[in-house]
Amino acid sequence: MITRFYLKNYLSFREVELEFKNGLIVFSGISGAGKSVLMESILSLFGLKNAKAELIEGSIDSLGFDLEEFGLTKDDEAVFKKIQKDKSRYFLNNQTLSQKSLSDISSKFIRYIHIKDNSDFNNDNLLEVIDLSLGDDKEFSRVKEEFSSKYIDFIKSSSELNKLISEEKNIEELKEFISYEIKKIDDINPQIDEYEELSNIKKQLSQKEKIENSIEKAKGIFEYTSSVNQVLNLLETDSSFFDDAINELNNIFEKSSDKLNLLEDINIDEVLTRIEQLSHLQKKFGSIQECLEYKEQKKQELARYENISFEKSSLEKKVKDLKSQIESLAQLITLKRKDALKIIEQKVNGYLEYLYLSDALFTLENTLLSKTGCDMVQVSLKNAKLENISSGEFNRLRLGLMAVKSEYALSNSGILFLDEIDANLSGKESGAIAKVLEQISKKYQIFAISHQAQLTSVAHQHFLVEKVDGISNVYEIYQEKRVHEIARMISGDKITAEAIDFAKNLLRV
Incomplete structure (x- = not known):
């Protein structure tokens, strides 16, 4: 509040x-x-x-x-x-x-x-009033809970079945497309880290000739090795540091030459073509890893499409069984609601007697299955539909229904x-x-x-x-001020003694 x-x-x-x-x-x-x-x-x-x-x-x-x-x-x-x-x-x-x-x-x-609010008479609210009145009926609560659970499963399974049926219509096209997608990746057959390795080879090939020429020019330093050693000896300086440096430099040149010799048999055009293929896959999927994951996903989809007939058959049976079960449960719910609706009708008419109305009629009709069951509540007053009664009658009928609903509210x-x-x-x-x-x-x-x-x-x-x-x-x-205000409402600005007495009588003071 x-x-x-x-x-x-x-x-x-x-x-x-x-x-x-x-x-x-x-x-x-x-x-x-x-x-x-x-x-x-x-x-x-x-x-x-x-x-x-x-x-x-x-x-x-x-x-x-x-x-x-x-x-x-x-x-x-x-x-x-x-x-x-x-x-x-x-x-x-x-x-x-x-x-x-x-x-x-x-x-x-x-x-x-x-006055324009007619939500009290929408079907969900009317069914809520009926179900509230059955709150102490444990069997009804059990059946309704089971119905709700199975109905949710029914809707979910029906949606899956409809999706399968839709897919089945285009199954050959889907299989052809997925097979084509898988083949495109298989034709390239990308490997993890392959792009980085090829990029490194490409870099080495682009520098091969330059490196070879530079090494060839630098080898001239070895012609002066004996002269340098001779000078160091004359200067009585240990030449081991120079020998070590010359040996290390020679090793570097030899290893580099070996690596460059290995590149002799590599076709640069093939490398560039391969890099372009892998680059295309990376742009499309984000990475080679994601590309391979996509291929596996498509393989699984293809396998599912191959088994779609079996899956469809299983789902059709499940949907059929669930529908049968919830229809049986809905019938049990309807039987309980019909008995409860008679009592609600009596109670509403009891309140309408206070409101100088009568002959409200509540009936339960069968309708399409939904989350609330298969019941539609129809309400009339003196055999007239709600849209044909006066606003005053509608207001009082609504109050009668609200009063009944309040009786069943737990808090x-x-x-x-x-x-x-x-x-x-x-x-x-x-x-x-x-x-x-x-x-x-x-x-x-x-x-x-x-x-x-x-x-x-x-x-x-x-x-x-x-x-x-x-x-x-x-x-x-409070008290006197309240009596005075109610008396004004009765007699107007000129408050009479009779109005005062009537106000006191209403307030019981």
């Missing part, structure tokens, strides 16, 4: 700081005081509206899910913040995120219900924002909605703007929104 809310500089509001409790929270006040503006700013904090306030901040004590699945740090309290400067910036526990990401997170625990089910829930209703109808919302508020924290005394009187927290000299303010009211 939302525990704290702060607003700074938004339209007619300068600064607002509120603390909320669980249950039904109602905002009232004369038209134009700023109730809708306030509600819009709260919704904006969660990315559901776009109020351009300087600062909005709020705290929620428990989200009911793990923030880590969104890549955010988990804390005991979630702090939401929205700052408006040149653009809007959103934060959750001091971590920046986009409005889209924020609304995705908020949708996990907040519902903003308005706090989240936060509801209700838009003009009792606008343009009679006192009798407003009183009926108040009773149902009182029931729903046992499992939900509900925020509503009210124009009627009946709903306002059952609120667990009542906030009055006022505007003085163009500046709006909001604060929680």
